[in-house]
Amino acid sequence: MPAPVLSRRDLDFLLYDWLDIESLTTRSRFAEHSRETFDAVLDLSADIATKHFATHNKKADAQEPRMDEDGRVEIIPEVKAALDLFSKAGLIAGGFDEAQGGMQLPITVLRASMAWFQAANAGTSAYPFLTAANASLLVAHGDDEQIATFVPPMLEGRFFGTMCLSEPQAGSSLADITTKAVPAGDGTYRLTGTKMWISGGDHELTENIVHLVLAKIAGGPAGVKGISLFIVPKFLVEPDGTLGDRNDVALVGLNHKMGNRGTTNTLLNFGEGVHTPGGEAGAVGYLLGEPHKGLSYMFHMMNEARIGVGFLATSLGYAGYLQSLDYARTRTQGRPLGAKDPASPQVPLVEHPDVRRMLLAQKSYVEGALALGLYCSKLVDEQRTAPDEQVRTRAGLLLDLLTPIAKSWPSQWCLEANSLAIQVLGGYGYTREFDVEQYYRDNRLNPIHEGTHGIQGMDLLGRKVIMQGGAALAVLGETVGETVTRALDAGGDAAEYAQQLQRAVVRVGETTTTLWATGDPAVALANSTVYLEAVGHVVVAWIWLEQLLAVGERDGAFYDGKRAAARYFFRFELPKTGPQFDLLASLDRTTLDVDPSVF
Secondary structure: OOOOOOHHHHHHHHHHHHHHHHHHHHHHHHHOOOOOHHHHHHHHHHHHHHHHHHHHHHHHHHOEEEEEEOOOOEEOOOHHHHHHHHHHOOOOOOOHHHHHHOOOOOOHHHHHHHHHHHHHHHHHHHHHHHHHHHHHHHHHHHHHHEEEEEEEEHHHHEEEEEOOOOOEEEOOOOOOOEEEEEOOOOOOOEEEEEEEEEOOOOOOOOOEEEEEEEEOOOOOOOHHHHHHEEEOOOOOEEEOEEEEOOEEEEEEEOOOOOOOOOOEEEEEEEEOOOOOOOOOOOOOEEEEOOOOOOHHHHHHHHHHHHHHHHHHHHHHHHHHHHHHHHHHHHEEEEOOOOEEEEEOOOOOOOHHHHHHHHHHHOOOOOOOOHHHHHHHHHHHHHHOOOOHHHHHHHHHHHHHHHHHHHHHHHHHHHHHHHHHHHHHHHOOOOOOOOOHHHHHHOOOOOOOOOOOHHHHHHHHHHOOOOHHHHHHHHHHHHHHHHHHHHHHHHOHHHHHHHHHHHHHHHHHHHHHHHHOOOOOOOHHHHHHHHHHHHHHHHHHHHHHHHHHHOOOOOOOOOHHHHHHHHHHHHHHHHHHHHHHHHHHHHHHHHHHHHOOHHO
């Protein structure tokens, strides 16, 4: 029997014992729900993910999408079959209003549900992930007609959605996009330009694809202030909801990635292949919201996507950890340290201290990352539904601060977990006959997806910790301080870890002040990635202390495992931040002053 891809026991502990998600059912939005309905969603997700997503993961990786002679995308049939089941289960619509056909589930439960699919099959799970985010943006910023036209078919799984930001010459530098939008005189626009790296950009899995496209309207402000957002469907939609003519959106080619191969990744031309049926050059687009506010609207989707990328990285790391754990328990090799009889029986790999080190490291990374992601998801629910305005405000500030960490920390350290999983399997680990090598390849994309580590570091240090006079950083300090107080009262290991965490939090504040005291943003941001890593480790140490307090005095292997992972993180991981803070406090200019000619 194959190893599971995720731990339901861990999810139950985090959702119910720690985060007390059941308490959300006292709020009007979730009043129709109970632990029973939450469990039913998680049970259904685990069942579909295990039986219909995981079963074609390796096949979709080996037989990635291809273009046929007619320019259509061919994908193995198992992908559509799995996605049809996902859609029929109502999971795309899970978080949306009942009036829109949704279930009004808490975001925390939905993220836990989606983690099953992301762990089982990163490539196939990307399609509904992007579609739900697309539909959420339309609900937030679209007009009634746009919502009625495009959202119900997406929630039903008849349409899928994308986000079209990057261009061949402008990846993360969105100020440099050149896609243009020209008013057509009938309330619509005609778009011309090229978009690159568009996941789910073309396929035959659904009736239609709804592209959300960043473009500039002629005469608008320069740079990012001139970017607008447009709805550009693959097929135009008639007033009665039926599909009309093919829009001028052409698939130019497929990109071939090292991982997530089951997701089509495309180069698309808008308005440069054929003319629209009316004769005007360009793809028909519908302005979403107000002109020149496209980037702020798209960040609504991107921030959701960033937390989702963190979950994807976590899920892949978790699946790799469980596979390596299963292997280490069953594979016999070598003899215990100090064994005197060379003919004594070999022991399972898990008996060797260095293997246990690698398993503990993985456990601390993936379980810490999962807890962080679910905590951030709970903040979304608090921000949206808490009856107290002050609670909503604080949740929003903390969520803003933690988002770059929730995206980047799992992308770095759960990838490291995948690397350790390969190491545990030894020579078998890097062969395609075992899943852990694919988990690593799939996960290697996530440090780049939705903004690289460098971008997240600049966002954290350059915006989030200093916004509103440091209000978000103050909320984080107060929240961690409450945990520290409870841990000191608890005594024992928790108190020891609390003192260590308290010192680290002080260093976060001192280092942040030192970096910005220069008044020179270049100096402050030169080592922002180091800052991101250090603060991320402090945050995850806090999350581990929270888990340890939730464990309390309970007995059993599961709780002992939590204690061991917390101990590992505080003994092996949190101390790494000391030299990082020393480097940052020195205002080191090595990377800033180096002459590019030396490379």
